[in-house]
Amino acid sequence: MTAVAAVEYEAVIGLEVHVQLLTRSKLFCGCAAAFGAPPNQQTCPVCQGMPGVLPVINRRAVEFAIRTALALHCRINAACRFARKHYFYPDMPKNFQISQYEEPLAEDGWLTIEHPDGSRRVGIQRVHLEEDVGKLLHEGAAFETARSSLVDFNRSGVPLMEVVSRPDLRSPDEAAEYLRELRGMLVYLGVSSGNMEEGALRCDANISLRPHGSAELGTKIEIKNMNSFRHVRAALEYEVRRQGRALAGGERLVQETRLWNDDQGVTASMRSKEYAHDYRYFPEPDLVPLRLAPAWVEELSGSLPELPAARRARFVAQYGLPAHDADLLTAEPGVAEYFEQVVARVPQPRLAANWITTEVFGRLRAEGAAGDAAPASWIETLPPDRLAGLLRLLEQGVISGRIAKDVLDEMFREPRASAEEIVARKGWVQLSDESELARVIEAVLAAHPEAVGDWQKGKKQSLGFLVGQVMKATRGQANPQLVNRLLSERLPPPSGP
Amino acid sequence: MREPKISLAEVEHVARLARLMLSPAEKERMRSQLDTILAYIDTLRQLDTTDVEPTSHVVPMVNVMREDEVRPSYPQEAMLANAPDRAGEFFRVPKILEEEG
């Protein structure tokens, strides 16, 4: 809520997310759907909209959309249809997009998001399929000054699934949380890479403000051009402030579309159009309707994987993990599986969780590995076996925690060496021989009589100091718990001040 | 004298939607011809079509789909060969005034 003058406003936000589906081929033709080919090399007469061509629906795209709709608790419509959506633009090969209008694939579902005050359901209005359009490059890079533009149709025809939420989100934070949760679900379902930077996931928002407690909706403003989660949050926060100020100033807001400009941190109204869009929807005559067989939907329903929310809950219950760790470990399905494989080898879940989220992720962040990117490559370097090997040494007391961190660094540098090999080579086996330790302790006590004296006088910190000295003398390899015990036993009892 | 079925303003609006740049003479001719045609078409109003399903597809087929298999794309040259204006591997178009969605 933003409090402006005497009226408090609440934000009403809905998100429209376009998801590129991970099918092998495009939605209506057999061209590969993969990203990255040289311009206009992944096209055919169909996806280029040449005269005389016809679309044919990709079954897997429909399957992916059904699975997503089921995971979102939607009602799968018994019959659905494609429709033509007309507008002229150079990236549109036919100047109409084959989409869905009055009879979408699925409607009326929800997605649960975690809120500081508890979890909340965000309504899903609909899930439908449509084809993607081509890519425009503006000569000279700046749209406003370009005198011409270049068109690449490789992306044209790639299957898109549109997920439209109801305007149930009440803050930019909630919107970001919804997006995060949705993305996680899509990655778990295997229907999307979830990569916003590559454009695999695109988000537009609709936001209006209304007086807190009012049931009517304010003027809806559409926000586009948000290319990451951070953009979404920043753009919506900016809008909340901007609209709040405008309303407080007595301004009447008009329905419009605004683009987020991340460089300047503002939204800007799109050039006013002479006229609004009239998409002239009508049922696509080149495609026949889909009547989704209940048996197929049942089969897909039964084969849904464990989704992020369920997995998070299970990690907390089954492994006793704190919610925060469970969150971090389940953000990517690959990481969650990794964690479970490590635990299968070394049944110390909290240890494993801590090491993965703190030590491994910490090193990746330091190396600049992007937060949103799939972590596949580090798992190749440090497969579950390797990490499990390190944790086993730690669990058995062969090395100390401090040394283990050094070992991990070495393991990143030397992808083929196991933890045991590194420890052996470096001679980092933890010193746990009591007689050996006793000798070192004697030497330290002899070298620091004033600390002994302080201890006798009751200064508790002296023990820590002396433990530190023993660790230093053994180059960190002494078993700290053992040193602590032996020192405590060896030192004369405190005699009081 | 019956009501005109379509006005000049509507003709201009439709011409914009259809991206047809018509001359003033053409617009007037179009208005007059469309008016005649629409008046004829209005005879359909005489029919009661409540409870009649629209025919979107004259064949009673459903569920025509294909397997998700990649087929070879067409060579870039073949796809660019008919381009009115080409810049290397791209189609080139004049300045775009409005961003679209």
Place this chain on the structure above:
Amino acid sequence: MSPTALTVHAALTRLSAGELRASQLVRAYLDRIDALDRTIGAYLTVTRETALEQAAAADERWRAGNGVRPLEGIPLALKDVLCTRGVRTTCGSRILADFVPPYDATVVVRLSAAGAIVLGKTNMDEFAMGSSTENSAFHPTRNPWALDRVPGGSSGGAAAAAAADLAAGALGTDTGGSIRQPAALCGVVGLKPTYGRVSRYGLVAFASSLDQIGPIGKDVRDAALLLEAIAGHDPMDSTSADQPVPDYQAALGQGVEGLRVGIPNEYFVEGMDPEVEAAVWEAVRVLEKLGARPARVSLPHTPYAVATYYLIAPAEASSNLARYDGVKYGYRAPGGKDVIEMYGRTRAEGFGPEVKRRIMLGTYALSAGYYEAYYGKAQRVRTLIRRDFERAFAEVDVIVTPTSPSAAFRLGEKTEDPLQMYLSDIFTISVNLAGLPGVSLPCGFTAAGLPIGLQLIGQAFDEATLLRVAHAYEQATDWHTRRPPRAAGEAP
């Protein structure tokens, strides 16, 4: 007899017997095109070199007796709305005047696979919109029976080619009558299959829910042969039916004994040309003598068919033609300062007046606030028209009507009044709306010597019965043996 006067089936007999070589046949047609087509204007593009090359290859196959296919060496003309790889495909429009498709329509692939040879691409009303071929951006086509008259449209070039022996046969397309009406006006056989019988992949779309490709031939057997070669399911066309293709030739010669023939009350209207009406009634009598049982039927929504069509077809056309914008192919107008101006100029300069008119009508019918009143309404009336036929076919096996309310009219006679032109489709249009098959074949001549066409309408996927009845009538008459009077410059 000149080889160009042969029907497809007669030519196949001669080729098979070694009495004729494919290269002779092709050369004869090419020579005849050189002599006559300047006058008639049936063709837009003649593919001389490839036709001769393919003829030589066909000769080899016939000689070796090895791998001879059903239409080996038969020279055909294709309406220029069908995409042919490497061969200019204009759709009769300036906007595609130099368009060379990189792919073949499925029907073209099938004809090739059957051994047929493409002589060239024929003239048509622009984007198949018209009933006289006068809407071609290039030149009109003249009716071989009377050079001051239209051949009909939009497949006027194809029908004229078949009638004037400028091809052994042809493929046309039919959305509201565009195969049947020109076939009637040119005195040849033209068949529009059931919607979905023939693949539309590679047919440049006009109205997607109405368009079909079909044969135009010198007689019914030829139409059957060509239909067999092109019919059948195509995975590239989601609207193509997965129905087996019967042996259409087997349907010929079975006679009409006991078949019930329906005559719809609403098709014999005031203002019809009395000669057309008389010829059709005479044809009914012939069928009756052959053993068919005529009966009256009613198709009560017939008066609404033209209005229904002229909402649905332009609406779909306005959508299908949106892609012609000068970006990727076709004409681009010079001088546009931005892309919107480029679109506006390109489409205004590239499209002719009838196409623009229909795009405007269609856009209007789909536009916000008008959809339900226009397009939505028309879709519902379409259902009523379909039901009319369903009820009629409960009583009869085939329906008989005139194909066109008049014989060929003069060039320029109807071009001023679009609505008048639209009304010439009045007998053929319902058939497209209902998705049924229909065939036109000659049933007489006017006193002025102009052909009159008889239309037969069948049930969905029952082309066999249509061909059977058409064949029986044809063989009991001799209309199909008549040839247009010699044109100027024509060799005897």
